[in-house]
Structure formats: structure tokens, C-alpha cells
């Protein structure tokens with residue numbers, strides 16, 4: 454019998470879930486939710502307000518204690534970002550946001566030292582400017598004084614675990630997002646470190662999901678009466694914890710749907726392609742081969758843009774408008790760099806449509822529909838690219854979707870239509886539940902993650918009450934749309 458506290462930090466909001474495992478049954482309650490922890494410094498500079506996040510984590514502990522109490526805690530978050538500690542172990546500054554402009558031009562400069570092909574060969578990670586490697590190089594090359602002071606780099610969950618326990622570790626699923634890690638050896642890549650002459654001290658000892666980091670030992674923990682409770686690793690990368698919550702007996706084809714869309718397959722070993730199409734991240738004990746796509750961020754940004762014009766839409770209203778919208782047969786390339794950057798999203802979608810000589814959507818519902826359809830068709834494109842390269846036994850008829858994006862039911866159906874796969878809906882709080890399952894494994898309450906995944910089905914029954922499967926519809930029509938998309942909107 455254990456109660457575990459999962460802190461799940463997303464790029465748009467964070468939440469604390471209390472998982473109660475009693476008599477072989479798991480129940481999960483959300484006890485705290487918070488947002489607004491991005492600091493916008495202007496001129497394209499963004500950081501994460503770590504003090505505010507820590508306040509909410511202590512608030513979550515207080516709520517958990519006021520509820521049923523908790524036996525352990527673990528934090529997961531978005532990938533790639535990190536904090537730098539100095540020699541005394543002090544955080545030098547707030548962690549910088551992956552959308553910060555500091556990495557502009559860095560991948561190109563890095564390629565003069567080690568080609569993109571060599572970096573991919575070593576790390577199995579797609580070349581994206583947000584990657585930790587490029588962020589660290591931005592510090593080294595543009596802020597040498599900060600680089601000099603920096604002794605250790607820690608990803609967000611590792612940093613928070615350190616601030617709670619004083620112990621410095623790097624959990625492997627998160628390390629695998631960095632482009633400083635080898636999916637072949639599952640260790641930090643000496644080749645990358647040496648090629649870019651990065652200080653060895655920056656790299657904390659690696660640790661697996663499901664291990665003990667230390668115990669809560671801060672003054673605030675003492676004040677709350679929670680000092681001494683263990684802090685454990687889950688799969689600290691939120692995508693990896695989300696995939697851990699998929700109730701599949703066999704390696705799954707997955708879409709982790711949220712601000713980002715991470716679509717791919719669970720594999721037993723890395724799979725590299727000459728075209729550097731997919732990332733080989735490390736999950737909870739397996740490789741998660743995936744493509745990292747700008748996901749519902751575009752919808753979130755459209756919503757904000759309409760709000761600035763005085764039109765406030767709930768996500769339910771957005772889905773409704775999109776489902777009633779005209780089918781314009783118009784598509785965007787969701788991976789076009791302009792859509793990854795904040796601001797002016799209505800204009801950006803319209804500009805893209807005009808530039809590619811497609812009907813320009815003007816009504817909000819039409820614009821939302823263009824984005825939803827383009828996402829769904831991009832999922833098909835990625836899965837086709839993947840499945841055409843993998844062995845037959847690694848292809849699948851079922852696609853599992855987990856994460857907050859599952860609430861966009863229109864996107865679930867469009868994804869089934871576009872991919873021609875049966876879509877099984879997982880938990881909207883899959884990440885937090887994956888975090889909980891891995892803590893239960895660490896505590897010895899559940900024998901393995903496979904056993905833990907069996908606990909998810911009853912949670913799904915509670916959440917979805919029967920609407921958990923979407924079958925593909927209108928196959929012929931979607932075949933036509935896919936060809937149109939490949940011509941106008943594909944990446």
C-alpha cells in the first residue's frame with residue numbers, strides 16, 4: 454500500500470497527481486495544477502521560473518499531506534532544457550527556454566566541427582536547434598564567463614531532484630534527449646563531448662528510471678513535515694513516462710499528443726536512417742523511435758491570437774468550430790520553422806497557404822481545421838516513412854494516443870482517417886500516470902512496468918466511459934487528401 458506523488462511539468466502547465474495503490478488497485482487524483490512559469494524577457498529571450506515551479510512543488514507536497522499523505526515523489530518534464538550549477542552547487546541562473554533565440558546559427562557552426570551525419574550517427578537524435586548540445590554550445594560560445602563558472606549541467610527534473618535532495622544525477626530517458634548521449638551504449642557520448650571540448654564535470658552520473666535519488670532534506674520539507682521521504686526517478690522525460698502508461702502488451706506505435714506531437718514506435722534497439730529522419734530516445738528501458746513535431750502548440754498559439762482580438766475560445770469550442778468548418782483542402786507544413794516560434798499565428802497560417810497557392814482560410818473554424826488536418830496527415834507521413842523502413846513485425850495496425858491532446862476528439866478521428874489505423878485512446882494524464890507506475894516499481898509495490906501497465910485499463914474506463922477507439926473512415930477521400938497534402942503541406 455503506497456501513495457506516490459507525481460509532479461508532471463509540461464511546457465504549458467504543470468500538475469501534481471497523487472497515485473494511491475491499495476489492494477492491487479490504482480486510483481489517481483489531481484491535487485494541484487499551475488501554469489505561467491515562462492518568463493518572457495523580450496527580444497526572443499525566454500526562461501523558466503524555477504523558483505515559482507519549486508513553490509508549486511512544495512504546495513503540491515502540502516496538498517498531498519493534507520489529502521492521504523505520500524510515500525515518495527518524482528518529477529518529470531519536457532525535454533532538452535537544463536540549469537547550470539556552479540562549483541558551490543548554486544544555480545547560476547534560471548534555465549533558458551528551448552524556444553529562446555540563443556541557438557540561432559549554432560547547429561550550422563557546430564556542423565563545421567562535426568557534421569550533422571556524424572552527430573546523428575553518434576546520438577541517434579534528429580538535428581534540432583533546441584537540443585541540449587546546441588544550447589550548451591550557445592553558452593560556451595556566446596557566454597564564456599557563464600560557461601567558465603558552470604560545473605554541472607542538470608536537466609529540469611534532475612535539477613529539481615537536486616534542489617530537493619542535494620544529489621546530482623542525470624536520469625537516462627531525459628539524457629537521451631540531449632544529443633550528448635549514445636543510444637547504443639546508453640552512456641554519455643565521449644565522442645560528442647571531446648569533439649566540442651565540453652568539460653567532463655558538466656555531466657552528472659547517469660541513473661535509470663525507477664531508482665532512488667535521495668531523500669527530501671530542505672528546510673521547507675522539514676517545515677511541511679515531509680523531510681526524509683524518498684525522491685525517486687520516473688522516466689523523467691515526459692514523453693517516456695507518457696509511453697510507459699500505454700496499456701499495450703506488445704511494443705506500441707504511439708502518439709504523445711500535447712504542445713508537441715511525438716509520434717513513433719517502441720523498439721528494442723536503435724534504428725538510424727541515412728536521412729536522419731527519426732530520433733532514438735531512450736524510454737523506460739527501451740528505445741522510443743520518434744519524430745518530434747510542432748503539435749498542438751499551433752492551436753494554442755491560434756487560441757491566444759484570437760483572444761488578443763477579443764474572441765476567447767475554449768478548446769471544446771475550437772474542436773466544435775473545426776468540426777463544423779468547410780473542407781478547404783488546404784494544408785500547412787507543421788514543421789515549417791515559422792510555426793515553432795511564438796506570435797502572429799493566424800497570419801503565419803494564412804501566409805503559408807497564400808505562398809503555396811492554396812485557398813486561404815479566413816474563418817477561425819477553417820483555420821483550426823487546416824491545422825488539425827495537417828497534423829493528422831503529418832502523422833501518416835511519419836508513420837509511412839518509419840514503417841517502410843522497419844521490418845514487417847515492427848509495423849502495426851493500432852496507434853495509441855496519450856496526453857492532453859486526446860481531449861481534442863476531432864483530432865483523434867482525423868488521425869484515424871489520415872493514418873488508416875485504429876486509434877486507441879490512452880490517458881489524458883498519461884505522463885503523470887507513467888510517472889506513478891515507475892515509482893510503484895521503484896518502491897517494489899509493482900513487480901515490473903509490464904505489470905504496472907495492467908493497472909491503466911480501469912483508469913481508462915473511468916476517464917473515457919467507452920469512447921476509447923476510433924476506426925478510420927472515408928478511406929478513399931483521405932487518400933486524395935493525403936496526395937494533396939504531400940504536394941502542398943508535407944515537411
Ligand SMILES: C[C@H](O)[C@H](O)[C@@H](O)C(=O)CO
Nearest residue numbers: 531532533551691692713
Ligand atoms: C522540447 C520538447 O519539449 C521535447 O523535445 C519533447 O520531447 C517533449 O518533451 C514534449 O513534451
